[in-house]
Amino acid sequence: MAQRIDVKDVNIYYGDFRAVEGVTMTVDPKSVTAFIGPSGCGKSTFLRTLNRMHEVIPGAYVEGKVELEGVDLYGDDVDPVAVRRNIGMVFQRPNPFPTMSIKDNVLAGVKLNNRKISRSDADYLVESSLRGANLWNEVKDRLDRPGSGLSGGQQQRLCIARAIAVKPQVVLMDEPCSALDPISTLAIEDLIQELKKDYTIVIVTHNMQQAARVSDRTAFFNIAGTGKPGKLIEMNDTATIFSSPAEKATEDYVSGRFG
Amino acid sequence: MSTDTTTKDSTEYTRALLTTAEPRRRRTDRIMAGLIWSAFALAMIPLVSLLWTVLFSGAGRMSVDFLQYSMRGIFGGDPSGGIYHAIMGTLIITGCATLISVPIGILVAIYLVEYGRGPLARAVTFFVDVMTGIPSIVAGLFAVSLFTIFFGPGARFGLIGAVALSVLMIPVVVRSCEEMLKLVPNELREASYALGVPKWLTIVRIVLRTSVAGLTTSVLLAVARVIGETAPLLVAVGVTDSINFDPSEGRMMTLPVFIYRQYSQGQAPCREDQVNCVADIALQNAWGAALTLIAIVMILNIAGRLVNRWFAPKTR
Amino acid sequence: MTTTDSPPAPVAPVRRRRSSGDTERGFSRTFRWIATGAGALILATLAAVALFLIVRAWPAMTASSEALAEAVPRYPDDTSFIAYVGPLIFGTLLAAVLALLIATPVAMGVALFISHYAPRRLAQALGYLVDLLAAIPSVVYGLWGFTVLAPVLAPLWTWLNxxxxxxxxxxxxxxxTARTMATVAVVLAVMILPIITAVSREVFLQTPKLHExxxxxxxxxxxxxxxxxxLPFGQSGVISAAMLGxxxxLGETMAVLMILSPGFLYSFKILQAAQQQTIAAYIALDFPEASGLAVNALIATGLALFVITLAVNMAARAIVARRKEFSGAN
Incomplete structure (x- = not known):
């Protein structure tokens, strides 16, 4: 299921403003890659280019290549809708659909893709997705209640269940724990460790301890100043980044001297 | 290093995944986008058709004489009449309605923004909204009923129409002025209080002064809203062919009522040898008046928006 | 010192808390009473509208059917007042509901177009174009409906028939001539399109980015x-928008008056002339010539219209208000 992503010379724009420039990297399958860096360095923006969510914003566009198993996501024949189905995304704040029950939330993506799903298949999918998101035991008795009634951490796991129910190849997470309390954060981090057995996972985080705990490889982004584009400074095994980074800026950042 | 682990098979598999257009979903998406675009196009058809018709049919009748003469002594297909009396009537009655509505409307808006709390404010907010939905003809009936008490049945004069229009205009003024007053940042009020300025002076000198452009826009748009009202004036002010400048005495013609009146005249009987007789002069008059009315409404609308754009203080 | 003792709020709040009115001195207190009085005047006006209509309608509602038949033109013999108003209420509702059925889907399409489909830079200008439809006086709609639209629609109605x-x-x-309820409904639909569009558009624009x-x-x-x-997010907003429309x-007068060839039947035949009439058009047509009890009868029909529109508007506003509370709580 998991697939590799190769990024080659990507520049990202909001209108005339170049937000990120010159990123080249490889994201390995069945591993967790973390993006760290100070606020505004473009790490979230870059994450959103990996499943073409960036272009949802008016005036935003991307130069360069993002290849999934050698297929350019921005190629002419590629359907952005199919890209987003194969590369799932979890957002900073949990966003279950407020008008839908827990069950319908999990099935939301599937129903879009394949309207006719049998009842038993649907039940099986709901259970397996919720189990996959470590949420099944907490909600199995109230699947028909609205998803907005859950706690923040449960809502975020519901969103993860919703994302993996579509059976994506890659799961992108944009600061998935920043709105959660420490215990919920821990639950999500455990979940990430389990998910990496099946998926390629990319996570943006503000929290360096979190990056150190969950990721296999870490990419450090930085920005030279306001109005300047963000850049990928270095990328390496997480242990290397946190113990002996090659760049001075990385060392300053991970040791807490700025950002 | 990156490409050697990517096998040809997996590339093909991924390509298939990413380029599978599901025809049904894509078709639904296209069809819905098409429907939504055409909904907009459909909505534009009446607008374009209407404006074009008014311009085309009204321009033919438009002349200096048409704007300067009344219909007094004009019969049949005589094309020498004009709409001066109706323009004057419209300006006078709408002016009176504005004089009644604006002070009340702005005071109510001040009440709601600066003082409003508790059940009375909630009731006022709710019923202002409800009042915007009063049918215009009901407002006309109300004004007639009110004045009948003092002047007996059959009383018809400009002020009755002005009262009817005020009932329609006040809620519009309140609503939009309220929005404008809310835009005034609270810091400005507090700064004024901190200087020891009493509340009423703060409201008059700071709040109203800051939002004067917005209030002007609100008033102009509200005037544009009621200036085309026909039904209440039809029942409250009646019709006349003569010029009347006095809103407290006698019937008055207004542009909308003039349009309706001319429309209901129908074809004029013209003998073949008759000079100075135009069979469809009534309809032409109606279109000419419609063009004048729409021009006034558009000027008010544009003026309102320009005032707001040019004179609005930079509050945000 | 005299006024705000709440913490400063950055966004202009609707209501600020005050301790009491006792700290106000001099003209401030007078000004407060003037403003409050203006607020109360709104309620008084609405009450006066209802009161005057009832007082003036009362003679007609209590008069005998013989007296009414004598005074009111087109009054059917030997019928109660209800039987007289009934067809008018029916015609009013029929026209309004048909207009709503035509306008709502189009308005939702236009609202979605402006909120989610149109190019961002154009969206505001296009929205203004739709608002222009609301600026055109109803009497001009009537003129246009009679001279332009009816001849265009006539072949379509024949085909439907x-x-x-x-x-x-x-x-x-x-x-x-297509001077029928069907044509009236189309014109009314055009006239209520802007308000339904405006309200729906606002709600659609409020859809949280997160959910999209x-x-x-x-x-x-x-x-x-x-x-x-x-759509799920905007559902209640669209419902209240439709009710405002x-x-x-319901209260639109001139377009109906100028287009419809009236009748006084409980008839669903919207392509046939001389079948239905609406209250507003009926009043506008007969009021200028009416006197005596006929005036009271017309005002009584106006009272019926007032009650219907009041109920519809209050329901719509109540939905909007409840919606606001919900979104405020989230």
Missing amino acids: NWFGWFPLFAGDVSP EAALALGATRWEMVRTAV LGRA
Whole structure:
């Protein structure tokens, strides 16, 4: 299921403003890659280019290549809708659909893709997705209640269940724990460790301890100043980044001297 | 290093995944986008058709004489009449309605923004909204009923129409002025209080002064809203062919009522040898008046928006 | 010192808390009373409208049917007052509901177009174009409907009558001039389109970005995103928008008066002339010539219209208000 992503010379724009420039990297399958860096360095923006969510914003566009198993996501024949189905995304704040029950939330993506799903298949999918998101035991008795009634951490796991129910190849997470309390954060981090057995996972985080705990490889982004584009400074095994980074800026950042 | 682990098979598999257009979903998406675009196009058809018709049919009748003469002594297909009396009537009655509505409307808006709390404010907010939905003809009936008490049945004069229009205009003024007053940042009020300025002076000198452009826009748009009202004036002010400048005495013609009146005249009987007789002069008059009315409404609308754009203080 | 003791709020709050009015001195207190009085005047006006209508309608509602038949033109013999108003209420509701059925789907399409489909830079200008429809006086709509629209629609109505004459709405003898309820409904639909569009557009624009992105990230197409995130969110807003439109259509006078060839039947034949009449048009047509008890009878029908529109508008506003509370709580 998991697939590799190769990024080659990507520049990202909001209108005339170049937000990120010159990123080249490889994201390995069945591993967790973390993006760290100070606020505004473009790490979230870059994450959103990996499943073409960036272009949802008016005036935003991307130069360069993002290849999934050698297929350019921005190629002419590629359907952005199919890209987003194969590369799932979890957002900073949990966003279950407020008008839908827990069950319908999990099935939301599937129903879009394949309207006719049998009842038993649907039940099986709901259970397996919720189990996959470590949420099944907490909600199995109230699947028909609205998803907005859950706690923040449960809502975020519901969103993860919703994302993996579509059976994506890659799961992108944009600061998935920043709105959660420490215990919920821990639950999500455990979940990430389990998910990496099946998926390629990319996570943006503000929290360096979190990056150190969950990721296999870490990419450090930085920005030279306001109005300047963000850049990928270095990328390496997480242990290397946190113990002996090659760049001075990385060392300053991970040791807490700025950002 | 990156490409050697990517096998040809997996590339093909991924390509298939990413380029599978599901025809049904894509078709639904296209069809819905098409429907939504055409909904907009459909909505534009009446607008374009209407404006074009008014311009085309009204321009033919438009002349200096048409704007300067009344219909007094004009019969049949005589094309020498004009709409001066109706323009004057419209300006006078709408002016009176504005004089009644604006002070009340702005005071109510001040009440709601600066003082409003508790059940009375909630009731006022709710019923202002409800009042915007009063049918215009009901407002006309109300004004007639009110004045009948003092002047007996059959009383018809400009002020009755002005009262009817005020009932329609006040809620519009309140609503939009309220929005404008809310835009005034609270810091400005507090700064004024901190200087020891009493509340009423703060409201008059700071709040109203800051939002004067917005209030002007609100008033102009509200005037544009009621200036085309026909039904209440039809029942409250009646019709006349003569010029009347006095809103407290006698019937008055207004542009909308003039349009309706001319429309209901129908074809004029013209003998073949008759000079100075135009069979469809009534309809032409109606279109000419419609063009004048729409021009006034558009000027008010544009003026309102320009005032707001040019004179609005930079509050945000 | 005299006024605000709440913490400073950055966004202008609707209501600030005050301790009491006792700290106000001099003209401040007077000014407060003037403003409050103006607020109370609104309630008084609305009450006065209801009161005067009732007082003036009362003689007609209590008069004998003989007296009414004598005084009121077109009053059917030997009928109660209810039987006299009934067909008018029916015609009013029929016109408004038909207009609503035509306008709501189009208005939703236009609202979605402006909020989610049109190019961002154009959206505001296009929205202004739709608002222009609301600025055109109703009497001009009447003139246009009579001279331009009716002749255009006549062949369409004939066609509907030919092929779908079995359907009750399209039955009967189709009117060659198209001065019928069907044409009126189309014109009314155009007239209420701006208000439905404006309210729906506001609600659609308020759809949280989070939910829209959630749908897109699941691989939804734009329409699927609208269906999963925007429409459920805007549902109650669209309902209240439609009810506001209904209120407008119920009270619209001139377009009906100028286009419809009136009748006084409980008839669903919207393609046939001389079948129905609405209250507002009936009043406008007969009031200028009426006197005595006929005036009271007309005001009584106006009272019926007032009550209907009041109910519809209050329901619509109540839905909007409840919606606000909900979104405020989240």
